[in-house]
Amino acid sequence: xxxxxxxxxxxxxxxxxxxxxxxxxxxxxxxxxxxxxxxxxxxxxxxxxxxxxxxxxxxxxxxxxxxxxxxxxxxxxxxxxxxxxxxxxxxxxxxxxxxxxxxxxxxxxxxxxxxxxxxxxxxxxxxxxxxxxxxxxxxxxxxxxxxx
Numbered sequence: 349x350x351x352x353x354x355x356x357x358x359x360x361x362x363x364x365x366x367x368x369x370x371x372x373x374x375x376x377x378x379x380x381x382x383x384x385x386x387x388x389x390x391x392x393x394x395x396x397x398x399x400x401x402x403x404x405x406x407x408x409x410x411x412x413x414x415x416x417x418x419x420x421x422x423x424x425x426x427x428x429x430x431x432x433x434x435x436x437x438x439x440x441x442x443x444x445x446x447x448x449x450x451x452x453x454x455x456x457x458x459x460x461x462x463x464x465x466x467x468x469x470x471x472x473x474x475x476x477x478x479x480x481x482x483x484x485x486x487x488x489x490x491x492x493x494x495x496x
Contacts, residue, residue, distance in 0.1 A: 384466070384479060386414045387446055395443045409442065409487060413455075416481035419463060429474040432467045441467075459485050 389410040394401045401409060424432055433456060444455040456467040464484050468475045 384416070384418045384477065387444070391446050391448055393445045395445075397440055401442075409484070410444075412481055412483040412487070413444070413457070413479075416464065416479040416484060419478040419480050422465075422476040422478065424474055424476055432474060432476045433469065457484065459487075461485065 387410050389407045392406065392410050394406045394409050400406075422432070435458065437458070439458045439460065442457040442459075444457060446453045446455065451470065453468065453470040456469070458465040458467070462485075463478045464481055465476065465478050468477075
């Protein structure tokens, strides 16, 4: 009788944890598969036209990149990666290099009038998505105008 009661309590507890896991576990699981992750400006170098941004500009750029709203993911078919990494546009991308431990991730940020396209390259994988950030669009436009 006692053994069956203990087994029922243990099984019931396991089922409860599986049905409604603690928020910490959910947050960790979601962050593992998050496409638009938050970046720490200490781990990031941002270049535009081959020149590194100053520390203050880099921090502002990274902060606004983190605050940007995710719009949609673009599906890349195998063999079409180059079309996303080097699109046929007049837009010069900001290149963000992120180093986390042994991982190197490269973000190519292309700004347009109504959205910002981000191409994320890590190892041999390429992922593309769009974000909305009024600041990044203006930042890119003001930097392009200042460099000409």
